[in-house]
Amino acid sequence: MVKAVSARAPLPHLDDAVSKLRALLGERISTAQAVREQHSTGVFYSSNDPPDVVAFARSTGEVVEIVKICAGHGIPIIPFGTGTSVEGHIAAPLGGVSLDVSQMDRILAVHTEDLDVVVQPGVTRKALNTHIRDTGLFFPIDPGADASLGGMAATRASGTNAVRYGTMRENTLALEVVTADGRVIRTGGRARKSSAGYDLTHMLVGSEGTLGVITEVTLRLYGIPEKIAAAVCGFATLEGAVDTVISTIQSGIPIARIELLDDVQIDILNRIAKFDFPVRNTLFMEFHGTDASVREQAEMVQAIASDNGGGNFSWTTQAEERTKLWQARHDATWVDKQAYPGWDVWATDVCVPISRLAEVVLSSKKDAAEAGLVAPIVGHVGDGNFHMLVMVKPDDPAYLARIHALNDRLIARALAAGGTCTGEHGIGLGKVEHLYAEHGDSMHVMQAIKQALDPQNIMNPGKIFRPAT
Ligand SMILES: Cc1cc2nc3c(=O)[nH]c(=O)nc-3n(C[C@H](O)[C@H](O)[C@H](O)COP(=O)(O)OP(=O)(O)OC[C@H]3O[C@@H](n4cnc5c(N)ncnc54)[C@H](O)[C@@H]3O)c2cc1C
Known part of the structure; x- marks a missing residue:
């Protein structure tokens, strides 16, 4: 696109x-x-x-x-x-x-007692979860796509579960990496904590292939919760939905997933994927724990939602209904594309401190409307992370220019609120200038690290950094 x-x-x-x-x-x-x-x-x-x-x-x-x-x-x-x-x-x-x-897709070791796993980089997140299902453990990070764990480490990916379980940053214990000179290095180990020198693991997580090739990943696993409940609640206003998220997080409720789908996205899901959600700004939620704690969490969030204009709060522990709900969330992008045949989708991605979420989401929605753009909003809002899935009219450079401008304003707003130009998608080629806007002088430090590890600039050149002039 x-x-x-x-x-x-x-x-x-x-x-x-x-x-x-x-x-x-x-x-x-x-x-x-x-x-x-x-x-x-x-x-x-x-x-x-x-x-x-x-x-x-x-x-x-x-x-x-x-x-x-x-x-x-x-x-x-x-x-x-x-x-x-x-x-x-x-x-x-x-x-x-x-x-x-x-093709490096072998699971090398599952340490059930220590709750960790060692995998080759080509293992995908779904393949890992299928493989370990019988152990009673699971790996929670779930970008919408069935991505490779090496790619997920390289982009510091996250997804709907991050609000409770963290991102690839928190869940990567160690890496094996081939550096640009062909040396094999190991960073980290299987210990849950370490004060041993520079934290190379977390320097390499998110390095997008610019510092080396990840050839092995050691990841944390979690016990499959005794009880899982999913809930849905629609709100009269977007403010009500976002305020519910903010109060839920600020109250310390250990919610496992809390995702926003605005009324535009819900309408598209209903029309294309044949759901029958009320067309409202809606939260999809999930609670993990014991029978009693899941019930308690759901009831607390229901009360918060009701104070913020949320109605028809419904929840279920049925696995089939839960799967259907999360499939709907993960399919949002593809459903949007079906709703506009021949059009493309541009997924924006910003993340802000939770207290600033409402103002940034609301002003961004207003901005998209004023720019005459169709831009459903979905988001991992428990982390302050949201996406506008902007529909891209084909072969219309002026329309595309409006989207670029919207994205620039969205990022400027997120940075002004103390946030970041990308919560989970990373920099690639598309956000190089935004990275410089976000980090300023720290880019010299990143450049020095790159120069030290890859003096010939052969590892994924052109990404993260401005081209040399
Ligand atoms: C519908 C949809 C929904 C998505 N939702 C989310 C989401 O919720 N959260 C999220 O975080 N992302 C999301 N993504 C983005 C994407 O899935 C993630 O960025 C994912 O981590 C990429 O993994 P991959 O295996 O496809 O990597 P690739 O696309 O193959 O590579 C990504 C980057 O990592 C580098 N890389 C890949 N493998 C290695 C390796 N072994 N060693 C070193 N560098 C490597 C590449 O050079 C490249 O720079 C979504 C994408 C789609 C299409």
């Missing part, structure tokens, strides 16, 4: 590098156009920057060899998990090798 046009010169030494990669991987490299395009497009971001080659690795040893070949010839490497990132993260503006680790 956001077109990144490039007319770059061919990389010198590419043919040499491809011959060596072919010798190493045989049929597991591809220069087919369709494969290259599939490895650069991502979601919501249409790129004209395919890599020159896609290489499929099956082991850390192969990743080391691929990195050494690329480093020896100055060829860029773009790590690739499942390609669901949304800010042009996997585009190859300088060409190079897309290093696809999706």
